[in-house]
Amino acid sequence: MTPRHSGVRDVISYNWPQYVAGAATVAAAALLASRLPRALRPLAWTGSAAALTLLCTATAASWYVYDRSGLYTYDWLEALLPRVPSAYVVVGTGLDEVSGPLAARWPQARRTAIDLYDQALTGEGSLRRARRRVPPPAHAASGRPQALPHPSHSADTVLLVFAAHELRRAEDRELLFTECARLLRPGGTLLVAEHLRDAANTAVFGPGAWHFLPRQEWLRLAAHAELKHGAEHRFAGLITAFAFTKDRK
Structure with a gap:
């Protein structure tokens, strides 16, 4: 199995400017208090x-989700997919910890x-840092939200x-979901x-x-691509997985 580059240490390394800003806020507020x-x-x-509390809770949550919850065993897929696929596609936007x-x-x-990575579409500095540390799989093909190869x-x-x-514009997400639906066989699952x-x-x-999207946005995107909302699974208390199915026609 390909080694998994994840865990709380990786989260911190990808997002270190936010952690520095948070620590600076803690120190500045404490210094100001004395004056x-x-x-x-x-x-x-x-x-x-x-x-300080926010820094601690965010770090603890990341540790639990990425190191302790079983996220990367992918056992939770059994609750969402009726059978093992004969062919599947992993679409990433800069950091692929799924393919291996x-x-x-x-x-x-x-x-x-x-791989859809494009700084014009996914401009987060954390993605650039993650991508340098974990390059995309050698077999990954480059794509665009409106054109999956x-x-x-x-x-x-x-x-x-x-x-x-990571696609911050709604229209790019709509294009991506439409393309994912195109790739699926009748009865297939996104x-x-x-x-x-x-x-x-x-x-x-x-x-x-705020960087995340509300549940209704994912349901809207699926409906836009004419996919049906099927199974839904919540795990680690913080992650939601959706299975959207394509009609059998």
């Missing part, structure tokens, strides 16, 4: 404590990886795991796994949860 009038000091201490484990899990299946009706399953939210912009993720990631 403010006595009546205002509790406000500064509260701000420092809140920033699935190649070991489904050794008989025909596999394809497509793969034949129509050729895959039982297309997987978007922590990928589609599997999407993401953090959601919801109460649980906001509680642990704070403003960082």
Whole structure:
């Protein structure tokens, strides 16, 4: 199996500017507290404590999700896919931690990886840092949201795991879902796994949860591509996986 480059240390290394900014906020608020009038000091201490708490909860959540939840065993796929696919496509937007484990899990299946990374579409600095550390698979083909380089009706399953939210423009996500539907055979499944912009993720990631998308957006995108909402699975308390199916025609 291809070694998995993940875990809380990788999350920190990909997002170190945010961690530096958070630590600086903690220190600055604490320093300010000692220089403010006595009546205002509790406000500064509260701000420092809140920033420190957010750093700790975000780090703890990342550790649990990426190191302890079983996310990368992919056992949770059994709750969403009715059978092992004979052919599947992994679509990534810069960081592909899916292709290696699935190649070991489904050794008989025909596999394809497509990389959509484009700084104009996915401009996050964390993706650039992650991509330098974990290059795309050697067999990955470059694609665009509106043009996935793969034949129509050729895959039982297309997987978007922590990928589609990196396309920040709604129109790019719509194009991508439409293309994923084109690749699927009748009865095939588009599997999407993401953090959601919801109460649980906001509680642990704070403003960082705004980077995620709400559940309704994923349902809207599936409907736009004429895919039906099938199974849905929540795990680790913070990740939601959707199975969207293509009509049998």
